[in-house]
Structure formats: structure tokens, C-alpha cells
Amino acid sequence: MIEIRPVEEDEFEEWQRAMYTGFLMEPVPTPDQLEAHRRQFVNSRSLGAFDGGRCVGTFRSFAQEVTAVGGAPVRSNAVTNVSVSPTHRRRGLLTEMMRRDLAAAEERGDAVATLIAAEYPIYGRYGFGAATHATAWTVDVTRSGLGSRPPVLPDGARIDLVDGAEVRKLGPAFYERLRPALPGSVDRGEVWWEARTGVLRFARDWTEPYHAVLRSASGEVEGLVTYRCEVDSRLGEQPQHAVIVDGLLGSTPAAEAALWRFLCSIDWVTKVKSGRRSPDDVLPHLLPDPRAAQIERHSDWLWVRFLDVAAALEARTYKRTGAVVLDVLDEGGPAGGRYRLEVSPEGASCTRAPGAGADLTLSASELATVWLGDGSLTRLAGIGRVREERTGAAREADALFRTPGRPWCPDVF
Known part of the structure; x- marks a missing residue:
């Protein structure tokens, strides 16, 4: 008989292995990955399906705020780490875990539940709908018309490279200043910033990124971008590197444009991959030749389920x-x-x-x-x-x- 219940502390590693198995990841997490996931682990909001002592299904939720139109933070029940082992599919395990979690969220007084859907057909059954979408572009810098000159910044403004420690210091306040103007955005806790800067490592193949900050003449942070480089260095030939953007935010469209132009001006870079952006992002339109930005993918992103x-x-x-x-x-x-x-x-x-x-x-x-x-x-x-x-x-x-x-x-x- 399969038992669905909250996960005990001594079952955490077994639960984590089951989650990795469900997501077709390497089934044994590294010590760094276990440490990172343990920081997020809350027994009462982590459910497991157990068959004879073996975990075959996982489900976790956590407290979240999602920004409504107009800037108000709305209490949300964020759903994540949902998996069912391939040996136990189509037995109603997800349905029961979802039922229990949403009932608890309603009792707490959460207004909505949220998730990022791995597959489209699953979550409409549980009352979720795709409330935002995301678009990713690849910019052919050589065709963009920007040239290789550094971006023109407002008088006194500057862009500086900083390390992860500096991002953890200045990033949270900057993001909170922007969040009311970003409907669909969610709050970021300490774990989020530590994962972005390598203190916590959820990925097995962590690569230290670059971070650049745009500051106004008065020193106030107006933009922040995190990016990595995909190296294609051909000896004796023209280097063709790509910038992979992990996150870019500006306090104004002009600030965002300045950061995109900065990325396109880096020596040896011939492509900039934007990562997931708003479908009406400024990126294609700031280029002299917008066709240089080709859509690589477009999909639904944040899903919402009404509780109140x-x-x-x-x-x-x-x-x-x-x-x-x-x-x-x-x-x-x-x-x-x-x-x-x-x-x-x-x-x-x-x-x-x-x-x-x-x-x-x-x-x-x-x-x-x-x-x-x-x-x-x-x-x-x-x-x-x-x-x-x-x-x-x-x-x-x-x-x-x-x-x-x-x-x-x-x-x-």
C-alpha cells in the first residue's frame, strides 16, 4: 500500500533521490546539492509517497509573494519539486499530494498557488492556468548594427564588474525596489541570492558567472546583469564567443538597454543569448537591426491557481x-x-x-x-x-x- 505523508528529517536524502529520479537527473545528488536542497527543506510542506519504505513521489511547497498588477504583494503557495517515479505513474499520487497541499494553503489563507509547469497538459486539471509567458532571443551581434563601441551612458553613470559577495549585498534591495513594477514577479529570499552567486550549488556543473552593475552618477544601482561566457576560441581564426545571460534587470527601459548594449560590446562576443525574458522586452527594438535578435523559444511560464x-x-x-x-x-x-x-x-x-x-x-x-x-x-x-x-x-x-x-x-x- 502506498502511503502519502510529510517527509521526516531522516528521510530527506531518500526523498531527494526520488525527486532526482523523477526529473531524470543523476539519481544520487552530490554533497553540495544535498546541502543546498536541505536549506529549503520544511518537513510540514514536503510530501512524499512511500511504497514499502521507498519514496516514489515527491511534492514541496513554500511561502511566496507574487506581485499583482499595480504592485501589491499577494500571498502565494509556491509548488515545486513535483515528481512521480516512472514505476508508479498513473496511480493518482500527484492528485492526492496536490489535493492535500492546496487544502492546507487554503486553510492558511493564501490567495493563490503558483508553479512553473514542466509539461503543459498536467496542471490545468488542478485549476492552474498559464498567467505569464517568456521569450528567449539569440542576438547575432555582427548583424545587430551596434558596432563594437562601448555603450553610451547617461552623464556620470558607469558599469562595473562586481563579485558575488557584492551582488548579495546590493542585489536584494535593488530587486525589492523594482518588484512592485513587475507584475508576475515573485519575492527572492536569501537562498535565491546564495544560489545565484555560488554559495549554494543546486547544479552539478556550477560555473562562476560574471556580474555587472550599472550605477547612476550618484552611485545608486540602476541595473544588474549576471552572465556567463560560452567560449569558442579558434586559434588562428576569429573568436566567436557567446554571452549567456542568467538575469538582467534595469530600473528603467533605458537602464536595461544600456546593459544589453554593454553585453553586445564585449570583445570576441558574436552572440548574446538573452535567457527567458518578457515577451515585450526592449531587447529586439533597441537594436538598429531588430532582425538580428531571433526568437529561440517562447513558452508559458508562471502558472496560477486561485484559492481566494x-x-x-x-x-x-x-x-x-x-x-x-x-x-x-x-x-x-x-x-x-x-x-x-x-x-x-x-x-x-x-x-x-x-x-x-x-x-x-x-x-x-x-x-x-x-x-x-x-x-x-x-x-x-x-x-x-x-x-x-x-x-x-x-x-x-x-x-x-x-x-x-x-x-x-x-x-x-
């Missing part, structure tokens, strides 16, 4: 005034019901309205796709995933939910 519809919808801001009645379908889940959402630039009110006539009928997962302003109810209605109960309601609701810029989650968890 009213709390989530009231947490964000809206640019227009209007109202819509939503009939939310969530069989056996906490989000189901009929809600009247009234919004204006001054605030929002979302209340249960079981007797009101619905304007739109949609699943909890479809509602999640538009929460941060990225999805389109009109498009979803057009393909039959949202039902209009009143003609034109989808277009009117889109006008309330949509935002000028697309949401983006720069992190993986």
Missing part, C-alpha cells in the same frame, strides 16, 4: 471603470461560484453574487490566465474555452483586465 478569488481580484489595480459577473467553475475546489467584480482606478470590489445573471462562464484556470493582464477573454471565448452569457461581455471584460505591458516572472522555482 475575491482576494486575488481585489489585490490588483484596474485602469478603467466597469463591472462584470463571472461564473467560475472549479469542481471540488475553493474558487467555484458566481462573483460580481466592480473596478475603477480607485480600487476593486469582488463579492459572491449567486443570484446575479452571469456575463461570462469560465473555469478557474481560464480566469487565472487573465489575472495579470496577459490573456484574452475574447480569444478564449472565440475558441470555446470561455462562454459569453451576454454578447460583448468578453470584450468588455478584456478592457478591464488587460494592461499596457505584459506580466513577467524572471525566476524559476
